[in-house]
Amino acid sequence: MPARVTPGGLREFFAPRSIAVVGASDTSGWARFVFAGSRSVGFTGPLIPVHPVHRTVLGRPAVRSLRDLAEPADLAFIMVPTHAVESVLDDAAAAGVRSAIVLAAGYRELGEEGRALEDRMIARASAHGITLLGPNCLGFVNAHAAAAPFALTVPPSLRAGPVGIALQSGALGGVVLAFAHAHAIGVSTLATLGNEAMIAATDVLDYLVEDDATRVICMFLEQITDPARFADAAARADRAGKPIVVLKVGSSQAGSRTALAHTGAIAGDDAVVGAVLRQLNVIRVTSIEELLCTGALLGYQRWPRGRRMGVVTTSGGACDIIADRAAAEGIEIPEFAAGTAAAITPLLPPFAAVRNPIDVTGYFLANRRTSALTVADHVLEIATADPGLDFVLFTGLTLPDARPDDATAAMLGERARWLGERTAAAPVPVIPVGHTCLNLSGYGRDVLAEGGVHLLPGIDLGMTALGHALRWLEGRGTRAAAVTAATGVTGRPVGAGRGAPAPGGGSPWSEAAARGLLARSGVPVVPGELVGSADAAVAAARRLGLPVVLKVCSAQIPHKSDIGGVAVGPATEAEVRAGYERVRAAGEAVPGARVEGVLVSPMRAGGVELIAGVTVDPTFGPVLAVGLGGVWVEVLGDTSLRVLPVDTGDVKRMLAELRGSPLLRGRTPVDLDALAEVIRLLADTAVALDGSLCALEVNPLWAEGDRVEALDVLLVTRSEPPDRSRHDEAGRQH
């Protein structure tokens, strides 16, 4: 294993003052991009093509080998074919080059042979003390350090800004930069990650969390490979007030889990990723536009103080669209205070309605303006002083595509400067937004930059970003506990949690054994006696109270109902006898099943049935799923997930998240503290099984008032259950 790359080390890596481009030639599109990108960001250091044959490349004098450099370059961008990479690394080492990007593909992504090649190449780099980004990587842009060893288009005069970006897809780098440029979203460092053989996504995340130039972090992730470090970085980012926005793909991929437990189907890969990101207070988005717009809002704007929004527009239609989108995001649009309305009224034509959201109308067009500020601007100023608002959304600034006549340009410049000052100084934040997602023109970018104004790309994306930002702000701190907890679990050596059992794998325990384990952990289990004869069943039923439930007990029959191994509700001695014989026979008829006996329990009626289960995610380890029984889970998929461990506060939040949660406040309201405590104990029991756990599921978990009982338990572990003598004892425990 190469040494861990540190944020400090990456700070140097991402700020090279001289760059050698190895394999550059006049016909290489990649080399062209690196040279053009360097011009775009204003790279001032030496940029030296290296080629064994050509004496000049793209107009610049070239050297034959890195060994021929007069001074060592800070960074070598290696774009030679795969087979030549290692000898270039030797050259780099000889030349004193300590940082390299490897563009070539044909490594780990090809399977075993490629993986061996990659491991050898990385070992070589490590031995030379070279820090390496890639392979299969298109490089990076650091706008603040004015460096762009980046093998895709960099827009002209790329702006430096607060948005740090890490991408597990190189080709998207160009796409992301183009959209950012079009909307004047300035980038601090954008890094494409390639195969992450030495510098991983979490290393770049660590670097961005510590990078002073970065105020918000946007990531495109295909997978989270190191959950412990990811969680740790997310916790530090949350504490530092540096939001992380993630476009995590893969929601359409089918997950694979042990098929024995119901919760396995619930806790699919993507659902777990979603739960983890929520636990870590990381914003999740589904498009590149949403990624960058959310980043821009959090990176450029003052953050809203709450959900009460004022809206100042120049269009009634925009008011309507904003109101609908606000409702969808849970953002309030309260009435203006009386003083606000009174101050606005004289500014508007008599037919205009003075209300929030407000349309100042287009009546100013009746006569050419003589002052730079518009009615919209004056109304905005009044609205920002309204004591009942947490922020004001403003759609009043529209910029033309091209520079207008001098007089108009002067007025627009003055407005932008005024708006910039207002935005900075107003009692509450002002969020300027365009009507739709339209590129800014070069002129528009300049006017806004001079005014210190940032315009979000359209109402729709802007409202989506506001929803994300508000949830993020509300999630800060309150989720820190969950983050720490998750870090605790996933803080095992990388990969230790991997290799969850294949579907159908693992050894189920008999119910009696599983009940025993839970009972010893303090989880209340419905009373039950394991019996071996009809007479014993009748005696047990008398002790436990009729009516009862009879279940055949066998480690080989995890799903007893399916084979007729359950009798629900025998209420007389004769019925208990008949039930015993029937379920016993059903169990005996299952080929290969060793029947331990029949479990007799009292029947529970009324109350609420839940399901609580823990399965093991291949990336994130044990995951708790909680839901209401029956259709809620089976038809509606109404569950809440958390990576373990959890505390009772977490479990209560999980219960509150369920759409069916009103059922818990029914005729005999469930004691949520008691219920959460039981589920927490169940989860801890699963965690205590450590690497052996495949699935632990209580279904149903019955609750009525402050009574909570596990009615049915399924436990599957990798190893065989402990010996039988302990089960019988445990089975009787209640």
Added chain:
Amino acid sequence: MPARVTPGGLREFFAPRSIAVVGASDTSGWARFVFAGSRSVGFTGPLIPVHPVHRTVLGRPAVRSLRDLAEPADLAFIMVPTHAVESVLDDAAAAGVRSAIVLAAGYRELGEEGRALEDRMIARASAHGITLLGPNCLGFVNAHAAAAPFALTVPPSLRAGPVGIALQSGALGGVVLAFAHAHAIGVSTLATLGNEAMIAATDVLDYLVEDDATRVICMFLEQITDPARFADAAARADRAGKPIVVLKVGSSQAGSRTALAHTGAIAGDDAVVGAVLRQLNVIRVTSIEELLCTGALLGYQRWPRGRRMGVVTTSGGACDIIADRAAAEGIEIPEFAAGTAAAITPLLPPFAAVRNPIDVTGYFLANRRTSALTVADHVLEIATADPGLDFVLFTGLTLPDARPDDATAAMLGERARWLGERTAAAPVPVIPVGHTCLNLSGYGRDVLAEGGVHLLPGIDLGMTALGHALRWLEGRGTRAAAVTAATGVTGRPVGAGRGAPAPGGGSPWSEAAARGLLARSGVPVVPGELVGSADAAVAAARRLGLPVVLKVCSAQIPHKSDIGGVAVGPATEAEVRAGYERVRAAGEAVPGARVEGVLVSPMRAGGVELIAGVTVDPTFGPVLAVGLGGVWVEVLGDTSLRVLPVDTGDVKRMLAELRGSPLLRGRTPVDLDALAEVIRLLADTAVALDGSLCALEVNPLWAEGDRVEALDVLLVTRSEPPDRSRHDEAGRQH
């Protein structure tokens, strides 16, 4: 009422060959926009400012009055103050002008006084035989007729195209045109509607449905004022294969319905609008970007033949994003056929995975291309021949912001032409899409126009639009019946369906009376006897079978459970007696309640409980809501809505739409034909009550196998229920 405006009349209205701009002056922003817009669309006819004082306006000679025109103008754009409008209409009439746009506000939107002013102004126009758009209106653009009497910015060299647009918000006109221009979405006619005093939204819809230049219709609607004509136009558009896409706002506004019936809360204004639009196969969107992107897809592209999508990209990240979005839209991405994969493999580098979606990788950048076509193009050509695909999404064409060097420009031009031909001729449609929502540059627009290629604005919007398009294609024809039916109901005089009772209004019927009405209509009602004594209750219970349900019966007590007026499950004579006395006493205790007696019915257990109710929407008339009982409606809002009447096929589709529909296929599967027939009869009963209906609700409606019974009925009408003698008889009917 002015005469109905016809599509033929509007064809003339929207194609003026000469335009007078009344009230134009050098300081009028509106006039500036009209003159600039006319230049932009290439208007060639006379464009004459009319002003009482100025002799020239914006460099053009002006006349003092319309009466001074040498020849009558086809259209007068009247932008004078409100008080001067009527005299200008007189001038117009005298000058032989037959069409006018009125910009002034201060009419109906001000309330009663303004409404009177508007009515008088419209009466004047009607008397003069003038067709009038507005008032409070910014005009229109007809790109095909090269006319732009439009008082907002028109982008330079606006392209004519297939997208017809009608907007109930004038100010959005400029926003819509700017976005359309940025994405080379050509417009046929864009009309802003103002107060719709003479030309209404449905008139413009009719015109666009018949307009040959329009292939798809995009609307921004604040309200649907004439549902019958809207439905009729939608049906004709559906038959003609002309999709309608609607951004209908108001989803955040609270609806108001009779609070007595549960279904009132379900069938809120916006839920009904959503149901109606689905019934009419009208696409509903939530943003301007989505409106225009969906319009562009359906207006420019060949329509997909089904849901099986091939994907050709230059980025693995794009493949991931597309796959996730496809899954969300229900679009399949099947494996390539073996022949397709075999043909593609030799084109790609060895490390590339040949699968659908395919990333052709950026390896072509290693060496400058010598032919215009790229690997992506060749792969696209192969993919379109795959027999298992219905269409191919292509992200392989990226155009630079500015015109590149001549050689590159020539290659891009050749590629665009090739792609245009390929798109037109390929066995399945090719849908080219950009990576994100970025403006096309002027150069990009030209290249695409020459090639006959249209590029959708980004993967996210493109996938959303594809989802809409596929649902629209699948909904064609199958929904025609529903459309006709809805037209039938709403085909009463405009406004006749308005004025539904205020919440709490209307007269509830006693349950016995309501049961009688349903029973006479053929709806199976649970047997029941209305009794006046405990003895009679016991006798009835013996006849009906124990256990029973006892309910106090009074028109003044619509919610019997709330006051303790229901006894569920008395199973012995003593219990029946006790129950009778209790519920009777509870009823008698309600101040002002006249107790008709106690209704005795047998208790139903097992089966499934539904809720089926009809309420009256102020715009669309009677609306049927169907859902599963209990938490399904109350907690989850899981209901399906339809404007009435419906046939049993519609009701079966409603049942299938419920998330809880699996419950109907439970242990004793419900006979869906029988259930749908009962609900259809219930709905017909409500329709037959015509203007008198406030709410008719059966809750629960019980079903088990082929047995379906109304267990509880609530009926509220505007007028008092019929006299009592009929109730008792009906109450006993079963």
